[in-house]
Amino acid sequence: MKIGTGLPVFPGVSIGKAVVYRKAQSTAPVSSGDPAAEQAKFDAAVITARNQLSALYEKAKVELGEEKAAIVEVQMLMLDDLDYLDGVAAAIQGGAAAAVAALETGEEFAAVFAAMDDEYMNARSADIRDMSHRIYDILCGNTGFQLPEGKFLLVAEDLAPSETIQLPRERILAFVTRQGSSSSHTAILARTLNIPSLVQSDIELADAEGCTVLAVDGFTGNWYMDPDDETMAMLKAKQAEAAAGRAALEAYRGKESITKSGKKIILAANIGCPEDAEAALAADCEGVGLMRSEFLYLGRDSLPTEDELFEAYKKVAQAMGDRPVVIRTLDIGADKQVDYMGLEKEENPALGLRGLRICLTREEIFRPQLRAILRASAYGNLMVMFPMVASVWELKEAKALCAQLRQELTAEGIETKDVPIGVMVETPAAAVLAHELAKEAAFFSVGTNDLTQYTLAVDRQNANLGKFYDPYHPALMALLAHIARSANDAGIWAGICGELGADPKMTEKFIEMGYKELSMAAGRILEIRKIVCESEQ
Amino acid sequence: MKEFKHVITDPMGMHARPAGMLVKAVAPFASKVTITAPTGTADARRLMALMKLAAKQGMELTVTVEGSDEDTAAAELQAFLTANL
Numbered sequence: 001m002k003i004g005t006g007l008p009v010f011p012g013v014s015i016g017k018a019v020v021y022r023k024a025q026s027t028a029p030v031s032s033g034d035p036a037a038e039q040a041k042f043d044a045a046v047i048t049a050r051n052q053l054s055a056l057y058e059k060a061k062v063e064l065g066e067e068k069a070a071i072v073e074v075q076m077l078m079l080d081d082l083d084y085l086d087g088v089a090a091a092i093q094g095g096a097a098a099a100v101a102a103l104e105t106g107e108e109f110a111a112v113f114a115a116m117d118d119e120y121m122n123a124r125s126a127d128i129r130d131m132s133h134r135i136y137d138i139l140c141g142n143t144g145f146q147l148p149e150g151k152f153l154l155v156a157e158d159l160a161p162s163e164t165i166q167l168p169r170e171r172i173l174a175f176v177t178r179q180g181s182s183s184s185h186t187a188i189l190a191r192t193l194n195i196p197s198l199v200q201s202d203i204e205l206a207d208a209e210g211c212t213v214l215a216v217d218g219f220t221g222n223w224y225m226d227p228d229d230e231t232m233a234m235l236k237a238k239q240a241e242a243a244a245g246r247a248a249l250e251a252y253r254g255k256e257s258i259t260k261s262g263k264k265i266i267l268a269a270n271i272g273c274p275e276d277a278e279a280a281l282a283a284d285c286e287g288v289g290l291m292r293s294e295f296l297y298l299g300r301d302s303l304p305t306e307d308e309l310f311e312a313y314k315k316v317a318q319a320m321g322d323r324p325v326v327i328r329t330l331d332i333g334a335d336k337q338v339d340y341m342g343l344e345k346e347e348n349p350a351l352g353l354r355g356l357r358i359c360l361t362r363e364e365i366f367r368p369q370l371r372a373i374l375r376a377s378a379y380g381n382l383m384v385m386f387p388m389v390a391s392v393w394e395l396k397e398a399k400a401l402c403a404q405l406r407q408e409l410t411a412e413g414i415e416t417k418d419v420p421i422g423v424m425v426e427t428p429a430a431a432v433l434a435h436e437l438a439k440e441a442a443f444f445s446v447g448t449n450d451l452t453q454y455t456l457a458v459d460r461q462n463a464n465l466g467k468f469y470d471p472y473h474p475a476l477m478a479l480l481a482h483i484a485r486s487a488n489d490a491g492i493w494a495g496i497c498g499e500l501g502a503d504p505k506m507t508e509k510f511i512e513m514g515y516k517e518l519s520m521a522a523g524r525i526l527e528i529r530k531i532v533c534e535s536e537q
Numbered sequence: 538m539k540e541f542k543h544v545i546t547d548p549m550g551m552h553a554r555p556a557g558m559l560v561k562a563v564a565p566f567a568s569k570v571t572i573t574a575p576t577g578t579a580d581a582r583r584l585m586a587l588m589k590l591a592a593k594q595g596m597e598l599t600v601t602v603e604g605s606d607e608d609t610a611a612a613e614l615q616a617f618l619t620a621n622l
Contacts, residue, residue, distance in 0.1 A: 070554055073554070073557070074553040074554065074557065077553070077556075077557035077560065077584055078584060078585065080560075080584070081584040081585050082582055082583045082584075083583050083585050083586055084585065109585060113585075113588075113589075116589070116591060117591075118591040120549070120550075120552060120591075121588060121589075121591050124553060124588065127553075128585075300593075300594070301595060302595060
């Protein structure tokens with residue numbers, strides 16, 4: 001038995017035979033010595049490549065959808081690129097064989113794109129390489145990789161985009177690659193197909209070729225070659241457990257999340273961008289308990305406009321319909337820097353100018369966001385919550401601004417709805433003052449990650465503090481109980497949106513404390529609903 | 538010579554797909570079409586050159602069209618960019 005590791009990109013266990021994918025290794029035919037003849041060969045190969053890609057495009061469109069098929073479309077366009085064609089023609093004139101000219105010119109362009117200061121363009125170098133390899137293979141007479149019958153785990157150095165599309169998806173049990181990242185085509189495909197997979201693994205292709213059975217544990221990131229009986233039993237048990245678990249949970253799809261004594265709990269999803277709303281609905285969420293707004297501000301050169309924000313919020317509001325959507329206003333600070341905001345570097349960003357503190361100091365940032373949320377409120381069931389509140393005056397000030405903006409919008413003839421305003425409870429001050437804040441807030445949602453870090457004075461980014469970061473600490477439990485009690489006394493609801501929201505060990509405890517809503521990664525909803533429905537609370 | 542400006546509204550900027558569509562849109566015209574972004578200048582018939590601009594949302598492009606059919610080409614390309622980028 002051999003064991004190794006990789007970066008898991010999808011959880012689950014797969015066991016089966018390994019198939020090693022290697023790019024065709026043939027030697028390119030030497031030049032005929034006549035540039036005109038080589039050019040003619042190249043031109044013919046381009047036509048063949050175009051036909052292949054166009055067939056592949058049609059297949060991908062049907063099997064994987066328009067968006068993934070666009071990968072192939074881009075390669076078809078690259079095939080016609082004048083700079084590429086000129087480069088190949090020059091190499092052929094210089095005496096190179098057609099196949100070599102096609103490959104090397106492709107490598108040159110790929111290298112330029114790989115060196116660009118732009119992640120999207122870096123990834124395009126794989127497309128260029130893929131396209132030029134295709135022409136090379138045609139010119140070398142390679143007919144491509146022959147796959148065996150039946151199901152298998154695919155092991156490769158790396159997989160090019162068109163290769164992942166060509167694969168028979170229904171027969172692949174797992175991908176194990178030595179390269180690739182969690183955002184590579186292979187990883188994206190693994191997640192689309194729901195198959196456990198590893199990238200950046202330490203697997204040796206030669207070893208994989210020699211083994212009889214390969215197993216991948218997508219929970220731990222381990223791979224096993226020819227596992228011994230004990231390991232095999234462990235893997236099979238894990239696999240069976242995961243399969244049984246998934247099947248059993250499906251019974252809870254579409255069900256109300258209600259305890260045996262009749263307490264209704266809302267199980268909502270945490271989302272990062274409008275596109276996540278679809279996946280959240282597919283996972284049977286009952287609303288959005290935390291929509292992070294940061295993605296709208298990160299990775300760009302200037303503040304998003306009110307209209308851009310409005311469109312994003314409106315999209316989520318419409319997708320969710322009557323279901324509640326809690327939008328957290330911008331929680332950005334020195335730890336998540338955006339240059340265009342011109343924030344100063346801080347010694348201690350976790351305690352710095354962040355969350356609502358920025359918003360209350362920089363109205364040019366806060367106003368467009370609040371106006372966008374208010375405008376989008378007409379399209380669904382929106383609520384807004386403020387992060388990093390420590391004092392009642394902060395909430396009052398932000399509420400006053402909301403009221404003023406709503407009046408402005410009404411005066412402008414723009415329709416808005418009444419948007420409930422809540423507090424994300426994540427500072428110990430807000431937790432202790434929950435009974436005071438409850439008089440001003442329409443709801444509470446507890447961000448347990450930051451509340452743990454601030455209450456225990458333990459930096460959650462510091463790996464050396466692992467055993468001191470205890471989300472079940474009695475001090476934290478006391479605060480959580482106080483927050484729920486204060487909310488219930490004031491007749492408002494309280495929920496949990498930190499990582500504890502999806503912690504099955506805490507679900508019953510939260511219900512007992514009086515929490516009415518739990519928000520989590522969408523994939524966890526059915527699992528938590530099962531616990532709610534089985535609870536005696 | 539005709540010249541007009543266009544601010545990119547596509548959130549992904551000038552990525553491969555709109556760049557490819559632009560090349561196709563320019564193809565029927567005889568005029569020379571040049572795109573200038575804050576990051577550089579590219580011939581609009583050349584896909585990889587356009588992609589190398591890595592032009593982002595919010596950037597202003599200057600499009601110059603020069604040739605026998607510059608009037609129609611400029612008008613059509615302006616409409617194309619408004620609709621697609």
